[in-house]
Amino acid sequence: xxxxxxxxxxxxxxxxxxxxxxxxxxxxxxxxxxxxxxxxxxxxxxxxxxxxxxxxxxxxxxxxxxxxxxxxxxxxxxxxxxxxxxxxxxxxxxxxxxxxxxxxxxxxxxxxxxxxxxxxxxxxxxxxxxxxxxxxxxxxxxxxxxxxxxxxxxxxxxxxxxxxxxxxxxxxxxxxxxxxxxxxxxxxxxxxxxxxxxxxxxxxxxxxxxxxxxxxxxxxxxxxxxxxxxxxxxxxxxxxxxxxxxxxxxxxxxxxxxxxxxxxxxxxxxxxxxxxxxxxxxxxxxxxxxxxxxxxxxxxxxxxxxxxxxxxxxxxxxxxxxxxxxxxxxxxxxxxxxxxxxxxxxxxxxxxxxxxxxxxxxxxxxxxxxxxxxxxxxxxxxxxxxxxxxxxxxxxxxxxxxxxxxxxxxxxxxxxxxxxxxxxxxxxxxxxxxxxxxxxxxxxxxxxxx
Amino acid sequence: xxxxxxxxxxxxxxxxxxxxxxxxxxxxxxxxxxxxxxxxxxxxxxxxxxxxxxxxxxxxxxxxxxxxxxxxxxxxxxxxxxxxxxxxxxxxxxxxxxxxxxxxxxxxxxxxxxxxxxxxxxxxxxxxxxxxxxxxxxxxxxxxxxxxxxxxxxxxxxxxxxxxxxxxxxxxx
Numbered sequence: 235x236x237x238x239x240x241x242x243x244x245x246x247x248x249x250x251x252x253x254x255x256x257x258x259x260x261x262x263x264x265x266x267x268x269x270x271x272x273x274x275x276x277x278x279x280x281x282x283x284x285x286x287x288x289x290x291x292x293x294x295x296x297x298x299x300x301x302x303x304x305x306x307x308x309x310x311x312x313x314x315x316x317x318x319x320x321x322x323x324x325x326x327x328x329x330x331x332x333x334x335x336x337x338x339x340x341x342x343x344x345x346x347x348x349x350x351x352x353x354x355x356x357x358x359x360x361x362x363x364x365x366x367x368x369x370x371x372x373x374x375x376x377x378x379x380x381x382x383x384x385x386x387x388x389x390x391x392x393x394x395x396x397x398x399x400x401x402x403x404x405x406x407x408x409x410x411x412x413x414x415x416x417x418x419x420x421x422x423x424x425x426x427x428x429x430x431x432x433x434x435x436x437x438x439x440x441x442x443x444x445x446x447x448x449x450x451x452x453x454x455x456x457x458x459x460x461x462x463x464x465x466x467x468x469x470x471x472x473x474x475x476x477x478x479x480x481x482x483x484x485x486x487x488x489x490x491x492x493x494x495x496x497x498x499x500x501x502x503x504x505x506x507x508x509x510x511x512x513x514x515x516x517x518x519x520x521x522x523x524x525x526x527x528x529x530x531x532x533x534x535x536x537x538x539x540x541x542x543x544x545x546x547x548x549x550x551x552x553x554x555x556x557x558x559x560x561x562x563x564x565x566x567x568x569x570x571x572x573x574x575x576x577x578x579x580x581x582x583x584x585x586x587x588x589x590x591x592x593x594x595x596x597x598x599x600x601x602x603x604x605x606x607x608x609x610x611x612x613x614x615x616x617x618x619x620x621x622x623x624x625x626x627x628x629x630x631x632x633x634x635x636x637x638x639x640x641x642x643x644x645x646x647x648x649x650x651x652x653x654x655x656x657x658x659x660x661x662x663x664x665x666x667x668x669x670x671x672x673x674x675x676x677x678x679x680x681x682x683x684x
Numbered sequence: 685x686x687x688x689x690x691x692x693x694x695x696x697x698x699x700x701x702x703x704x705x706x707x708x709x710x711x712x713x714x715x716x717x718x719x720x721x722x723x724x725x726x727x728x729x730x731x732x733x734x735x736x737x738x739x740x741x742x743x744x745x746x747x748x749x750x751x752x753x754x755x756x757x758x759x760x761x762x763x764x765x766x767x768x769x770x771x772x773x774x775x776x777x778x779x780x781x782x783x784x785x786x787x788x789x790x791x792x793x794x795x796x797x798x799x800x801x802x803x804x805x806x807x808x809x810x811x812x813x814x815x816x817x818x819x820x821x822x823x824x825x826x827x828x829x830x831x832x833x834x835x836x837x838x839x840x841x842x843x844x845x846x847x848x849x850x851x852x853x854x855x856x857x
Contacts, residue, residue, distance in 0.1 A: 550781060557778050560770050601735075683725055 242680050243524040245671050249517070251664035259660070262653040269646025270326075274319055282641065317635035324389050325633035326647040328380055331373035332481050333505070333625045334651050335430075336498075338373070340506020341366025342437045343470060346463035354678035355533055358525045360670050362517065363510050364444060365662035367437035369655050374430030377481065381426060390633050393417045393487040410487050417484055429477050436466045441662075444670055451672040474499040482625070485632035489567045493552040498628075500545040504590075505621035507538045508614035513659065515607050515614075522668055528605040529684045535604030535613075539594065542617060546591040549624075571627055575636040582627040582640070589620025622648065688857045690716065691840050692815045693826040693849035698724050701824035704847035705730040708826070711843050716829040719819035738796055745795025746788045753787030754780070813857050827855070 276282075341363040348356050356363075380386045387394050392410070397403030399411040399418075410417070439462045447455035475495025483494045491497075511534050517523045556564045571583040594613040603609035630638040670676060693708075695701040702724060708715060709732065718727060761767070762775035772779075801807055819825040826849070828840055835843075841852045 550778075554778050554781065557776075558770075560772070 245525060245667070245669045245676065245680070247522055247524070247668040249522055249660070249663040249668055251660040255660070256657065259653045259657045263650045263657070266646040266648070266650030266653065269649065270323060270643050271646075273642030273646060274323060276642065277319055282639070317633075317637040319637060321389050322634040322637045322639070323643060323647075324380065324386050325630050325638070326643055327376060328390055328633065329625050329629040330647050330651040331376045331380075332629070333622055334655055335370060335373040335377070335481075336502030337506045337509045337655070338366050338369040339433050339470075340503055341510065342370075342433065342440065342466060343503065344506065344510060345440060346466045346470070349460045349463035350467060352675075354675035355530060355682045357673050357675045357679035358523070358530060358669055358682075359510065359514055359534070360444075360673065361663065361666060361668050362513050362523075364441060365513075365659045366506070366510070367434065368441075368662045369658040370430060370434045370437065372654055372658065373651070374434065378426055378430065381423070391484060391487070392632075393484060394419070413487070417487070422480060425473075425476060425480055429473055429480075432469055432473075433466075436462055436469070440466075445666055447673065448667060448671050453674050456674050474502075482628045485629060486567060486570075488563065491552055491556070491564070491567070493548055493555070497545075497548045497552055500541065500548050501621050501624050504538060504541040504545050504617055507534065507541060508617040508621075510534065511538060511610060511614045512618065515611055517663075517668070518607065525669060525680055527682065529682045530679075531607070531610060532601070532604045532684060533682075535598055535610055538614065538617065539598040539604070542590060542594045542598070545621075546587070549586065549590075570631050574631060575638065578636070578638055579627055579631050582623050582630070585623050586620060586627065589616050589623060593620075689830045689837075690815065690855045690857065691828045691830060691837065691844065692853045692855050693828070693844035693847075694816060694818070694851045694853065695824040695826065695848060696822075696850050698722075698824060700848040701826060702727060702730055704826065704844070704849065707847040708828075708843055713828060713835060713840055713843060714832050716827040716832070719815060719825040719827070721820055721822060721824075724824075738799070741799045742792045742796050745799075746792035748795075749787040749789070749791030750784055752791070753784050757783060813855075815855055816853070 344356070344363045345360060347353075348360075380390065384394075393399075393413065395405055397405040398407050399414045400406060401411070440459055443455040443459045443462070447459075475498075478495045478498030479490075482498055483490060511531070514523060514526055514531070514534070518526060553568065556568065568583075571579045573580070593616045597609055597613040597616070598604055603613070626640075626644075673679075693704070695704060698720065701718060701720065705715065705718060705727065709730075715731060718731065720727070757780050758775060766774040768774075815827045816823060816825045826844070828844075830837060830840070833840060837854075844852045
């Protein structure tokens with residue numbers, strides 16, 4: 235009779251974010267910046283420690299890589315087309331911003347679809363995912379700043395080059411010019427501000443209602459949160475795709491894929507779920523979240539397992555269609571990743587399959603492994619690292635070009651972002667009880683048993 | 685007929701039947717089966733059932749499907765009738781992924797369904813024993829095979845009543 239007599243732990247739990255761990259995280263964030271500077275310094279001296287790094291900087295001829303870019307690059311003139319070390323650092327910041335923006339917003343996505351589905355089981359973990367979107371503001375502002383500064387904007391987005399959409403200009407590119415109705419400065423700026431602003435604002439509403447619910451109780455805030463969730467899902471349904479085009483796909487301006495929005499969202503989603511799982515497991519290791527039992531982990535593990543396969547499906551389907559059709563303007567994207575830039579992006583591209591599908595598939599397939607923290611940590615860790623590589627191979631070939639690599643600069647940037655992310659999440663967690671005490675479905679979640 | 689005699693306990697509530705299963709088994713009575721209008725979480729564990737091994741069947745059927753389809757595509761595309769499609773290899777691996785997946789899923793699901801039907805004795809000619817028709821509506825029914833229990837009919841009836849059965853009937857099959 236163990237099934238319905240398991241002990242229900244107290245729902246009074248308060249996360250203590252000690253000043254010691256705060257300072258450790260800030261030191262780690264600063265260390266990341268130092269590492270980036272150190273890596274850049276070493277590479278500038280010609281010393282390479284990482285893998286796939288180029289020896290000797292900036293042989294401009296390589297920038298005129300295959301296909302459509304060649305013409306534009308050759309006509310570059312005063313424009314900065316040859317990639318340098320700065321490109322690599324900017325690419326890193328951009329890539330990590332997009333990656334962590336996704337993980338943050340998925341915290342909101344998770345809450346929203348659970349509200350709309352009237353799901354009771356994830357309520358014990360709600361406060362964890364609720365803490366994630368507080369970080370939207372950091373990568374969001376970094377993205378806006380990088381886009382606002384002309385030199386970094388030109389580094390990231392080929393389509394922002396002067397005269398590229400003006401007929402008669404020596405930079406004129408007909409293919410890019412036809413996209414000017416969508417890829418233009420005012421519209422792009424509005425979109426970028428809207429993503430960050432609306433996602434963050436809707437989260438503040440959900441958060442406000444969640445805190446108010448704890449004070450006052452009742453179902454009023456439940457219904458309010460559900461309405462906000464509906465609005466968020468409607469908005470996110472469109473913006474998850476458009477943000478994918480804007481933040482990632484428009485880097486390779488000539489190329490497009492109709493599956494890219496889903497692919498990007500799938501990558502964000504599974505990475506976000508893995509991050510939620512990891513946060514829950516770490517909190518459990520520290521003695522918190524005792525009401526999160528094996529069944530909760532099992533259900534979240536199923537979602538991660540399922541969406542890891544979903545990501546693989548979209549990732550492969552996109553590849554397969556392009557492989558079948560064999561149109562030069564489409565295959566160029568994979569050509570660049572397989573053999574372009576001395577083949578330096580071959581490994582980051584292919585490691586995707588192993589870390590994001592093969593390994594988690596084997597690890598998380600069995601029922602028991604989805605109930606054991608050790609296996610979950612292995613599987614989710616693999617997914618988190620794997621999707622970092624996914625965003626790496628989306629952004630690097632277009633921005634860093636022949637300067638890409640995996641080295642101190644990459645570790646440093648990621649360390650800074652990850653530490654700041656944990657800092658923000660920890661701060662939010664410590665602000666409220668670890669369970670939404672008066673959530674109408676809390677009781678159901680406490681007894682969750684499968 | 686009438687070679688088997690069953691005691692049928694009828695319960696009004698899913699929590700009651702879940703608790704009763706534990707109590708009845710604790711007093712040494714072997715339960716034939718419990719019939720409920722909907723699935724009850726934890727009932728299989730309370731009844732002491734083993735974890736279903738359908739996954740093993742699914743894997744075996746699935747891997748059979750993969751192998752069969754791989755053989756088919758390899759034979760037709762690679763050996764028997766190679767066709768030049770857009771200058772690609774005669775047997776390119778990406779084109780095989782969807783059909784391999786489909787074949788695996790098809791055989792796994794069909795295999796699982798048939799395994800289930802065979803193991804549960806279900807089929808077009810099967811005659812299921814209906815212990816109480818209300819188990820498809822709003823009652824929760826626990827059937828106990830008297831021939832497989834040492835306790836007497838009266839004793840088991842008492843145990844069922846004590847554990848919350850609203851009525852206890854006798855069914856001869």
